[in-house]
Amino acid sequence: MRSYPMFADLRGKQCVVVGGGRVAERKVASLLASGARVRVISPSCTERLRELGAHGEIELTARSFEPADINDALLVLAATDDAATNLLVSRSAGPHQWVNVADRPDLCSFTVPAVVERGALRIAVGTEGRCPGFARKMREWLQGIIGPEYGEHLNFVAAWRTRARTLMLSPDSRRELMDRLLDDALLELTRRGDLAARDREAERFAAGLLGRKEG
Numbered sequence: 001m002r003s004y005p006m007f008a009d010l011r012g013k014q015c016v017v018v019g020g021g022r023v024a025e026r027k028v029a030s031l032l033a034s035g036a037r038v039r040v041i042s043p044s045c046t047e048r049l050r051e052l053g054a055h056g057e058i059e060l061t062a063r064s065f066e067p068a069d070i071n072d073a074l075l076v077l078a079a080t081d082d083a084a085t086n087l088l089v090s091r092s093a094g095p096h097q098w099v100n101v102a103d104r105p106d107l108c109s110f111t112v113p114a115v116v117e118r119g120a121l122r123i124a125v126g127t128e129g130r131c132p133g134f135a136r137k138m139r140e141w142l143q144g145i146i147g148p149e150y151g152e153h154l155n156f157v158a159a160w161r162t163r164a165r166t167l168m169l170s171p172d173s174r175r176e177l178m179d180r181l182l183d184d185a186l187l188e189l190t191r192r193g194d195l196a197a198r199d200r201e202a203e204r205f206a207a208g209l210l211g212r213k214e215g
């Protein structure tokens with residue numbers, strides 16, 4: 001197996017999490033953050049999941065799993081502490097549903113990576129289920145070296161990317177501009193919070209490219 005890495009748009013998509021413990025809570029939190037519709041099936045659940053249910057942020061069904069619970073689901077996540085239930089959940093899923101089983105990587109058609117988020121920047125780490133603790137270790141290491149400036153700098157470069165299109169720069173000039181904006185020197189200005197100097201430098205460089213186009 002060689003997994004296919006992808007970032008999915010789950011807004012409005014029905015997801016079902018079976019189980020209401022610590023692992024289920026973690027998965028529910030990331031599904032909600034992605035805008036998914038979440039149903040939780042579990043006879044008992046954590047305080048946090050109860051709160052989410054009470055506020056209508058998730059649909060909470062307080063009983064044991066039944067196969068019909070996942071009929072309308074795109075993603076199905078089994079996170080109970082009962083191996084037989086987790087197996088039943090995975091067997092109940094059809095060929096067009098994506099399944100994650102917290103204690104059986106071999107039954108997963110998708111696994112959940114460890115993630116570092118800096119604004120819109122996402123760094124996801126997976127080990128194809130071989131060692132989740134290793135994924136966590138990598139996440140912690142990345143968190144130490146990828147500071148908040150990366151999210152900020154992404155916003156800055158992305159805004160310039162849009163603007164470069166309206167400036168009618170040639171593809172070569174656009175690439176040059178991107179290389180310059182992505183250079184460590186500008187990232188360092190973002191990190192230091194010297195946004196005025198950074199923006200001036202970007203304007204100056206873009207003006208140079210435009211001048212070259214005209215001349």
Ligand SMILES: C[C@@]1(CC(=O)O)C2=NC(=C\c3[nH]c(c(CCC(=O)O)c3CC(=O)O)Cc3[nH]c(c(CC(=O)O)c3CCC(=O)O)/C=C3\N/C(=C\2)[C@@H](CCC(=O)O)[C@]3(C)CC(=O)O)/[C@H]1CCC(=O)O
Nearest residue numbers: 102103105111112113114126127128129131132133135136
């Ligand atoms: C990334 C992360 C996302 C998340 O779950 O949110 C995640 N596990 C995390 C942490 C973690 N999980 C476990 C430990 C304890 C140490 C250890 O056992 O190593 C730790 C470390 C900790 O908690 O610090 C135990 C564990 N996990 C799985 C098994 C079953 C097995 O391996 O057989 C067992 C044994 C259970 C038992 O005791 O029986 C299986 C899976 N866990 C996965 C993802 C998928 C594979 C991802 C990959 O490696 O590619 C997969 C296949 C299914 C799934 O998607 O859930 C999250 C990182 C959160 C973070 O960022 O810190």
Ligand SMILES: NC(=O)c1ccc[n+]([C@@H]2O[C@H](COP(=O)([O-])OP(=O)(O)OC[C@H]3O[C@@H](n4cnc5c(N)ncnc54)[C@H](O)[C@@H]3O)[C@@H](O)[C@H]2O)c1
Nearest residue numbers: 019020021022023042043044064065079080081085102103
């Ligand atoms: N993938 C991961 O990241 C990871 C990490 C640690 C542990 N695990 C494994 O995940 C599983 C869950 O761990 P946890 O710490 O959240 O356990 P937990 O004991 O905190 O929670 C288990 C939950 O499963 C529910 N449950 C039990 N039988 C059920 C049924 N028939 N239908 C619906 N819900 C049912 C219980 O009500 C409870 O809410 C365990 O098998 C554990 O080994 C996975």
